[in-house]
Amino acid sequence: MMLPPEDITAIGLSLKVALTATALALPFGFAVAWLIVFKPLKGKVFLEVLINLPLTLPPVVIGYFLLLLLGKNGWLGKLLTASGIEVIFTWKAAVIASAVVGFPLLVRSIRLGMESIDQQLIEASRSLGASWFDSLVTIVLPLSLRGILAGSSLMFARSLGEFGATIIVAGNIPGITQTIPLAIYDYASSPSSSTMALSLCIVSVVISVAVLFLHEILARQLDRSSGL
Amino acid sequence: MKLHIEVKKKLGDFSLQVHADISGERVGIFGQSGSGKSTLVHLVSGMLQPDSGEIFLDGDCLFSSRKGINLSPEKRRIALVFQHAMLFPHLSVKTNLFYGYKRCRAENKRVRPEALIDLLKLQPLLERRVKHLSGGEKQRVALGRAVLANPRLLIMDEPLAALDDALRFQIIPYLVSAGEEFKVPYLFISHSLIEMQLMTETVLVVDKGRVVEETTPEQLARQRMAQSQNGYLNFLRLTAPLLQNGLFAYPWGKNTLFISDGKKNTESLFELSSREIILFKRHPEAISARNLLDCTVTEMFNADGRVGIVLATHGEKLIAEIVRSAAEELNITTGSTLFAAIKASSFRRLG
Known part of the structure; x- marks a missing residue:
């Protein structure tokens, strides 16, 4: 199976976008999950609705909102343009689209991991002289690793498949913003390219299977080393 | 140890209002479940903030709503031992044991780790994984971990309730001797009269969020002789x-x-x-x-x-x-x- 150079670029770009989006969202996802699980916040339910909204909204709608926000006349877009940063129709826009769409999945998984931590473990660490941050780093973080790993895998996989929001904010420019799903969409629209579409589909399956395997292997290693 | 508590706390339908001056090295807090014992522990240790009032330990203010003081738990130097050992599952027994010791300031380090490991017979457990310890062993490590943090006060919240009778009485001598040997005063929370008799010299009886009596375990056992299943x-x-x-x-x-x-x-x-x-x-x-x-x-x-x-x-x-x-x-x-x-x-x- 030989892939044309633009497909190789699309695969590379997909991986780059998914990795960057996951890495970028991870600290925020961890912080938000921590807030929801451990902090008695007023209006927590609104926070939860806001975070889960991308899960229920059509990605195209999210893409459109992002376009309004980051476009030349959007309030964030104006700010970015003034600082000389171009986002719309670049790979950065694809990263932002993926990060927003995958964020609820990430938070949910980390939160599940955190909710399984006994509150008394944290109280024990605090009573033994650990500040809240020390306790966060030495107790909460290591005990949430499974959730973090599951959330990251899910988010990475979701980013690989992101289409709707991406095509609106990043467009479908081969070599610049064309990720695997966008390339498949292009091939699928012309009847002569069905083999090419199928090749990229196979690549997608291979990457997804690899991600799932990697997740399983890491989770097992984590279980063994943490003694859980 | 001198503990002055004058606090109010409302939690849903339950309201706790405690005014007590506690002194002694081995003090028991006795009461049925739901009486407010654990809430009291949380307030003293700083895990929960009182609605109003003040808490002083040996003359140092831990909390005062009037002065706007609320010392964070790690600064209070009050170590907790829970019903379940609450060892950190991702750390080894040894790392668990030294968790508080490492975070203790040099000038406060009085307990020698070797002496404690010896007293609680922890040496054979050090290299083990937490999940490979029995219930009694876990509780011994938890006790050691708390004492090694060199606390000013040790609070044991029903530390024997999860153990069966045989283990319970094996652990009690360790609890008593660790407190005595290393001169760590403790508050011992329990609903068991036997444990009060074996562990404490002064007892505060808590009921419905109030301290209803300050007595000795001996007096308490005598009072409850008729109601208790096995008498005195x-x-x-x-x-x-x-x-x-x-x-x-x-x-x-x-x-x-x-x-x-x-x-x-x-x-x-x-x-x-x-x-x-x-x-x-x-x-x-x-x-x-x-x-x-x-x-x-x-x-x-x-x-x-x-x-x-x-x-x-x-x-x-x-x-x-x-x-x-x-x-x-x-x-x-x-x-x-x-x-x-x-x-x-x-x-x-x-x-």
Whole structure:
């Protein structure tokens, strides 16, 4: 199976976008999950609705909102343009689209991991002289690793498949913003390219299977080393 | 240790209002579940903030709503031991043990780790994984971890409630000796009267979010003699038994006690219910009970229609319980001499 150079670029770009989006969202996802699980916040339910909204909204709608926000006349877009940063129709826009769409999945998984931590473990660490941050780093973080790993895998996989929001904010420019799903969409629209579409589909399956395997292997290693 | 607590806290329908000055090295907080014991622990340790009031430990302010002081838990130096050991599952036994020690300032480090490891017999456990420890071992490590943090106060919140009887009485000596050896005062929270008797010297009784009484474990046990299932429990720490006719003969003061369930070459703690002691005014000629002690009544007390008789026998003390009519019929008064009969099987070995 030989892939044309633009497909190789699309695969590379997909991986780059998914990795960057996951890495970028991870600290925020961890912080938000921590807030929801451990902090008695007023209006927590609104926070939860806001975070889960991308899960229920059509990605195209999210893409459109992002376009309004980051476009030349959007309030964030104006700010970015003034600082000389171009986002719309670049790979950065694809990263932002993926990060927003995958964020609820990430938070949910980390939160599940955190909710399984006994509150008394944290109280024990605090009573033994650990500040809240020390306790966060030495107790909460290591005990949430499974959730973090599951959330990251899910988010990475979701980013690989992101289409709707991406095509609106990043467009479908081969070599610049064309990720695997966008390339498949292009091939699928012309009847002569069905083999090419199928090749990229196979690549997608291979990457997804690899991600799932990697997740399983890491989770097992984590279980063994943490003694859980 | 001097703890001054004057706090109010409302949690849903439950309201806690405590005003107490606690002093002593081994203080018990006694109450049924839902009485507010654990809330009190959370307030003192800083895990929960009172609605108003103040908390002082040895003259240092931990919390004061008036002065706007609320010391964070790690600055209070109050270590907690919970019902379940709460060892950090991702860390080794050794890292768990030293978690607080590492975070303790050099000038506060008084407890020598080697001495503690020795006292609690933790050496063989150090390289083990937490999940490979038994319940009792976990609790010993949790205790060691708390003491090694060199706290000003140790709070043990029902630390024995999750253990079965045999383990419970194996752990108690460790709890007592760790506190005594390293001079760490403790608050011991429990709903068990036996634990209060074995662990504490002063007891605060908590009920419905209020401190209703400050007493000694001895007084508490006497008051509750009539309601308690086994009456008043006498505890006897006995050692060096001889085997005689299938029974263990233990020296006890100048007496010898014959006990069915003894153990050679070790010190054992026995429990004897006040209801298992039968009193005779005159020497019974023939009797199946293996122990007959001549005693003098030193004190009598009433508890809900029952009479507690404090007996002195050759330098040792026992409390027997009889109904009021029996006391009147036998005409027992302070100073009376009596014979106490106890079956060899009435002594229950605790550990």
